[in-house]
Amino acid sequence: MSAVAPRVRLLCSLIFALLTIACSRLDILTSLLFFATMLAWFARLPVIGTIKKLLVMDGFIMILLVTLPFSTPGTHWFIFAGMEASQEGGRHSAQIILTANAIMLSFLALVASMNPSDIARSLGELGCSEKIVQLLLFTIRYIETLKREFQRLRRAMKARAFRPQSNLHTWRSYGYLTGMLLIRSLDRADRVLAAMKCRGFHGSFPATKTETGLTIADGLFMLWFSLFGLTILVWQWG
Template identity: 45%
Template sequence: MAHVLGQQESTLVKAGAQRRGAINPLDPRMRIVMAVVFAVVTVAVSSLTALCAALAVSLSLLAASRLPWRKTLKRMAMMDGFILFMLVLLPFSMPGDPMFTLWGFPASWQGFWKAVEIALTANAVILSLMVLVGTMEPVTLGHALHRLRCPEKLVHLLMFTIRYIEVLREEYLRLRAAMKVRGFRPATNWHTYRSFGYLVGMMLVRAIERSERILDAMKCRGFSGRMPLLQDFALTRRDIVFAAGLGALCAGLIILDLA
């Protein structure tokens, strides 16, 4: 019976490892460095052929990571919503050969292709960052940045922000619920603006009080300004192969852009 249970457990572990894909087992430091390299190269190239190839590389990384396509692309669509307004206005604001005229405003081909270039660049970079960096645990990301010799205070700030952003959100929701119970309904008047100002001020006051309590609790537990890192990283052959492959693809993007 123990042997059968052991085989079942081994099967489940292997299945979980397969679902994780080929990206998660990589060294987090290597993932961060290669994400930055790929982003810099993608921003540097300008030809549509190279940008389409960069987007294809990002999609290949997404496939290798085995992340859910629908959920990931939905997040990408949310990002595109922020730049959609700019992309729509760019053909009308950039001079060049007219493509069509809308209400007396000409849209240029140069502005249209610039909008396509920006859209391809943004999607390729954001998708690669989501796959390579966004799949890390926050603590793992902080430890990897520390191992990469990032400023220690910035690493602490990142980790505390990730840890307590949800706490601040819950505090905001409690304050909004208290305002609704007291009959507050937002409108376009000075009372609404003043009430939201009080809301922001109260959140700042409570955040300062909470930070002081957290600092006292950390000092009681021996915090001296530095966080001991219990996780150690080591480069493997898989990491080197991945870095060499992605580096070769980045070099190919540069060559394709110059061709």
């Protein structure tokens, strides 16, 4: 999988998402999820970590999934606590959970497994604005630095026996923490800009513009991917 060019992977991930959202049949969605699992296998994603990420995402939609069978009118399915659940609602829930997980898993396998700076650069190669690419590259570079700053501030709070609770004192302290972090990050930004100007920064970096041709591996991957896409399209509408 790592032999495939970042922009090809990014593009395939987008196509996969569009394909998945266009399908509504449960058997097709299940095979899309299976295909995404296969991609994850090829990308050698860590099993436990990936399952954890997907479960956290499923947690966000839990409320939706649970209420859906009861709020959709339709054929009787079962009765829980005096409320009638419909088969259509249950089907819709299943459709959402399959779609969401298939798309996220394919994204984790195709895109998130790459080096973040490669993702940023390939966005540029696919026609994203140079500014977005620079923003992403800067953010990725400085997130670790700012995290250390952030942890220093939090350690200082802990050293003064701060314990988060549900009260105004906690909120005020977190407000000051936020304000201080933002101020320090802006100060650092000014120093970074000064250092860049010192080296003749002119609005662009040479590294965001490297573009190499596609290899045979890229071609084979795209061929395999489009064959799969066509199969799904024919299956859904053929």
